[in-house]
Amino acid sequence: MLMLALLTGCGGGSGDESGSGDTESGGSSSAEREQNGGSQGTDQKSGGGGTTSPADTADTTKQSRSPAEVGADETGSIMVLEYHRIGGDPTFSPDWTISTQQFRQELTYLYENDYYPVNFRDLVEGALEVPAGKTPVVLTFDDSSDTQFTMVREEGDWVPEPAGAVGVLAEFHRKHQDWPMKGTFFVLPEANAPNNLFGQPELAEKKLRYLADAGFEIGTHTLYHANLAQATPAGVREQLALSVAEIKKRLPDYEVDSLSLPFGEYPSNEALLRSGTWQGSGYDLEGAAEVAGGPSPAPYSSRLDPYHVPRIQTGELAGQSQALFRYFEQNPGERYVSDGNPDVVSFPKGSGESLDTAEIQSAGKRIRPY
Numbered sequence: 001m002l003m004l005a006l007l008t009g010c011g012g013g014s015g016d017e018s019g020s021g022d023t024e025s026g027g028s029s030s031a032e033r034e035q036n037g038g039s040q041g042t043d044q045k046s047g048g049g050g051t052t053s054p055a056d057t058a059d060t061t062k063q064s065r066s067p068a069e070v071g072a073d074e075t076g077s078i079m080v081l082e083y084h085r086i087g088g089d090p091t092f093s094p095d096w097t098i099s100t101q102q103f104r105q106e107l108t109y110l111y112e113n114d115y116y117p118v119n120f121r122d123l124v125e126g127a128l129e130v131p132a133g134k135t136p137v138v139l140t141f142d143d144s145s146d147t148q149f150t151m152v153r154e155e156g157d158w159v160p161e162p163a164g165a166v167g168v169l170a171e172f173h174r175k176h177q178d179w180p181m182k183g184t185f186f187v188l189p190e191a192n193a194p195n196n197l198f199g200q201p202e203l204a205e206k207k208l209r210y211l212a213d214a215g216f217e218i219g220t221h222t223l224y225h226a227n228l229a230q231a232t233p234a235g236v237r238e239q240l241a242l243s244v245a246e247i248k249k250r251l252p253d254y255e256v257d258s259l260s261l262p263f264g265e266y267p268s269n270e271a272l273l274r275s276g277t278w279q280g281s282g283y284d285l286e287g288a289a290e291v292a293g294g295p296s297p298a299p300y301s302s303r304l305d306p307y308h309v310p311r312i313q314t315g316e317l318a319g320q321s322q323a324l325f326r327y328f329e330q331n332p333g334e335r336y337v338s339d340g341n342p343d344v345v346s347f348p349k350g351s352g353e354s355l356d357t358a359e360i361q362s363a364g365k366r367i368r369p370y
Contacts, residue, residue, distance in 0.1 A: 067339040067346040067370050070133035075347045075354060076336035077295035078123060079115075079328075080138040081106075081321055082311040086165040088147035097147075098314055100163045106314065107172050107179075109325060110137055116338075117182035119217035121257040124287030124306040126299035126363055131178075132340030138296075139183035140289060140311060141165055142221055142260050146199035148185065149207055158206060166211070181214040186221035186260035186289070189246035195225075205250040212251055219258035220244055220283075229265035234278070236267045240285070241278035257286040264291030273307055294319065298336050300345060300363075301354045344368050 084096035086103050110117075116134035121127070123138055130136045141148050150161040160167035173181050187208075188195050197204040211218055220243040222228070228236050244256045259273060267273070275284045286306060293310025297303040316322045328335050339346035345360055346368040360367060 065132060067368060070339065071337050072132065072339035072346040072370075073333070073335070073337045073348060073351060074339065074345045075298050075301065075351050076135075077328075077334050078136050078138065078298060078336045079321075079324060080120070080123070080140060080289065080296050080309060080311040082289075082291070082313045083139065083141045083148075083165065084143055085145050085147045086168065087163045088145075100168060102314075103165065103168055104172070106321060107168070111172075111176055111179055113325075113329075117180060119182050119215075120184035120219060120289060120309070121217055121286055122182075123296065123299060124258070124304075124309060126359075126365075127342065128299060128338065129342045130338035130340070132338055134338050135335045136338065139169075140260065141183065141185045143195050143225070144185060144187035144191070144198050144221070146194035149198040149211075151200060151203050151207060158203065160210070166216075170214075181216060184217040184219050184258060185211060186219045186258070187243075187247065188221050188223065188225055189243055190223040191225060208247065208250050208254075212254055217258060218247055218251070218254065218256065219260060219289075220247065220256055220285075221260045222262055225262045227263055227265050228261060228267045229263075231267060233267070233269060233272060236269075236272045237276040237278045240273070240283045241276060241281040244283040245281040256283065259285050259288040261288055261290060270307060292319065295324065295334075297354070300356050300360050300365075302356045303354055339368070346370060 083098070083103070085093055086098060087100040088097065090097050090099070114134050115137040116130045117139055118128055118130065118136045120138050120140060122129075123136070128136050146164075148165040149167075150164050151158045152161045153159075160170055162168070162171060169181060169183065173179055187197055189197055193199055193201075198207050200207070208218060220240060222239040223243045223246070226235070226239045228239065231239065240259070247256055248254060273285060273288050276282065287309055288307040289309050289311055291311065292313055294312065296309050296311075312319070312321055312324050314321045343364070344366045345355065347355075347370075349369045352367070352369055355367070357367065
């Protein structure tokens with residue numbers, strides 16, 4: 001359980017035609033020629049039976065505007081942003097720390113530029129429920145540090161400390177009810193303090209319950225930031241099974257679906273990331289996040305490998321968040337833009353070549369080029 005691993009961070013590197021309602025039409029690509037009858041919703045795994053925000057309960061399937069009117073393109077790219085320490089002592093791990101103010105500024109930018117938060121599992125499972133005209137964005141947090149989630153007493157209740165990541169997100173949601181409490185926390189159950197499930201071990205269960213009830217996702221980052229490229233096959237299974245077991249010990253009904261690879265390092269047998277057991281404990285993961293790599297392909301794209309989802313580290317260097325914000329300002333046609341209907345995949349004619357039509361059909365969704 002080396003604190004050195006945490007101090008050095010997780011990574012190893014830094015259409016002119018109008019729409020026509022729900023009617024599918026022909027097009028030039030195989031995706032555009034696919035005709036799928038019927039539709040069905042996609043179940044989203046959750047834990048904790050928690051509270052639901054007004055934004056979560058909005059019926060995003062009722063459309064007042066056509067895909068063409070909102071510029072829908074559900075073949076575009078999605079940013080998966082990667083955060084570590086939010087505030088706290090900037091000298092503790094300076095390369096992996098941003099200030100509370102910087103985090104608030106990034107949230108404000110995303111909100112004002114029509115982004116909408118979703119969890120990591122929503123991306124890899126193709127279960128994006130995003131209002132029409134909005135672009136999904138995934139906020140991910142590695143290492144479960146105290147700066148992400150410390151609890152303090154307020155009028156007798158335990159609440160998130162306002163300057164930490166969860167406190168900032170809760171405050172942002174109170175001010176902007178249409179920005180739901182979404183984001184994925186990749187946690188370390190047996191790391192040294194202050195990364196052992198956000199510090200405050202006596203409050204670990206309370207914190208995990210708060211996250212699940214609010215709508216956030218809890219994923220694994222291994223037990224203590226283990227380098228899986230250096231682990232034996234049994235060691236990989238041990239790290240993943242026991243880390244999931246530690247989460248479920250505190251949230252028995254919670255389904256852990258997602259993994260963030262420490263250092264971005266993969267085991268030689270990547271099939272071990274999908275499922276396995278160790279001494280009676282098991283895991284069944286739907287996807288894994290890399291440590292860098294740029295924007296992610298869209299769900300149902302043949303270019304999306306759910307176990308190699310690229311991410312964007314926060315910062316101002318090339319390839320980091322500020323540069324990618326500017327890039328999509330200059331290249332808006334490359335953004336994923338939702339049609340608002342989670343059962344339909346909409347895109348301008350000629351943009352559907354990368355779609356895996358068999359996977360879309362298997363998911364009970366329809367294709368709508370316009």
